[in-house]
Amino acid sequence: MELLEKVAILADAAKYDASCASSGSVKKDSRNSKGVGSTSEGMGICHSYTPDGRCVSLLKILMTNMCIYDCLYCVNRHSSNVPRARFTVAELVELTLEFYKRNYIEGLFLSSGIIRNPDYTMEQMVAVARTLRQEHQFKGYIHLKTIPDADERLLAQAGLYADRLSINIELPTGEGLARLAPEKNRQAIHQSMSVLKNHIDEGKENRKQVLQLGNSAKRSPAISQRRQGRLRPYAPAGQSTQMIIGADDASDLTILQNTDQLYRGLGMRRVYYSAFSPIPDASSFLPLQSPPLVREHRLYQADWLLRFYQFDVSELLDVSQDGMLDLNVDPKMAWALRHREYFPLDINRASKSQLLRVPGLGTRNVQRILSTRRHRRLRFSDLQQMRLPMEKLKPFIVAADYIPAHDALTSKQLYARFSEAGAGNQMALF
Template identity: 70%
Template structure:
């Protein structure tokens, strides 16, 4: 099979994996070696392109092979599927990665695989690609390796030495769901592996902090003078992430968000990704006939953001009995605000950061802008408009020097007024 044909098949096979950001790792560059290539930064990764599904393309995201001995019902590559199979050699993946990287198409590699022969063999192949990139080619770009829970823990430990991020998919929001849809996977093995990764990651971070404290200078690392502890102490500096399929089983949003919260807290996950179940060819009858509305995935991400950056509690967004599902028509923050009208209106000139973060339409950056600008004068409605805030969204919930919403805050029809009009996506061509 031609290389380009393999690429077509194995990129296609990888498209359901949502967790493909290239952010959050340590800073590196190619100046450290005489032949190496690649750099990363401590902050956001770079999206080199965007696909018509709106997703950013930052990494070469492929499967090493789509052969698989597992038979997970929701997966297009499952053992019983009719899909055309292909397999890269490890050096083909290495060469493609380097070729794309040199042309500035990508930030790095995201490598997953179907399980061939057995979990250990597969994990060895994945680790070999990463090892070759780092050691044979001095590759400094981003590497994200999927990790197979049943593989030998020593292989997991090795993977962390070469990869920036590791991930194990939790797949289903419940253990019963996993048993039903992915009979070869085991929820205990998954969680043990996540715990082990967390230990490695924490240990390595502590070691780095210790080593940094013992440095002769106290200065902040700059671009020129980089004092780094020796390589082997860094284990997956960008941490671990995971992915959950939404809408394949009957788990509601409350179950999903409680699960996410637990994953963040218990395993120190950097990100939990929600992948809306997508129809696959030749599907099992145990799967729903339709995918969940795309906007459900969107709302889950919004809720996830609120938990992580806006100091919301899961119970404020969903409730097992009364409100198990997030509102599809309005975002979770607005939904919360409408349920808690007694909090509002919030005075932009007096309120605390916490209070301001609760206003629909106000994000952390604008909250900061409000806090620093109001030192100079009292803010009026026109000032909020100058900050490019959506007045329509925030007006019912705030008061300013020259404005008070009056009874607008308690208006019964407020929700209807603020519901976004979702016009169908029209193609541009």
């Protein structure tokens, strides 16, 4: 099989992994069409973010879409009737380097189906990263999708060469995983995540020691030599995971409870949500239609509130909602409408945690408000100058020269005003 044909098959097969977002638009040549620019960068190219916040282009590809497992929700499952291809280690290394030299990419996102067994697959993936780092001195970003059932020693090696590691938790519940992917074990997945967490924590501690040694290196040649002998940070960008949404009957409450445990217990840097997409020759156990993409969007918004806005899962969902997020309004607005007693909030007196609960205020603007009010009381015009969404803010705040009308806090009126019409009618993802 020609290399370009392999790239076409295995780059397309990688699009279902939500850990990196690929463009779904058509590539256009700006030299031969009206307008300026191109909306995408071609097959296999996606965007991700480094630990320092830079957006980088990655070669997003599978080592192979052959797999010994038969997970019912996966298009690359063993029984699926799709074209198959496989890269060798040398081919993937060459492909990454050639793309990098041509400035198409700044790094590699590598996943794979299971070949022979988990250990063999993990060995091959580690070999790609090790060859790039050691033999070719590749300094770009590398994200490896690790295999949960692989030997712990192989998982330990992966983080020595990769910037980020990830293990897919697959489905929100163990029951769903046992029904749709009986060859996978939820306990084994959590165990592998714990192994990675321990190595990452140990790597952070080693880095602190390196910095401490660096401060005294000039005074001691022996310490300087010890510093040079330290290994690079272990997976400095941490680990992430992905959950498939809508393939089973798990509620949003169950999903977010799992997410909260992953963040608190396993130090996960990011949980990705992937709306189930119907696949060819689908099993009767799977739903006939994919869930509305807005559900995935609401879960990401709720995830953001858990991580950066000091919300708890119990605040985002209550019993009356049957464990599902409201698709018509974002979770923060939904919370505010359920808790009218907290509003309107005086922005000149409210604490940081209170300001973070106001619809329309993000973390950066909350910090700007706190900084400004150290010198003077904020007026309505000050908020306008900050380019805040005033229509969303007005019913929930009090400023030095502004108080909302009493009827502005009627929940039904606000719900109707901020409800996103047609929220459940998105186009299909692929």
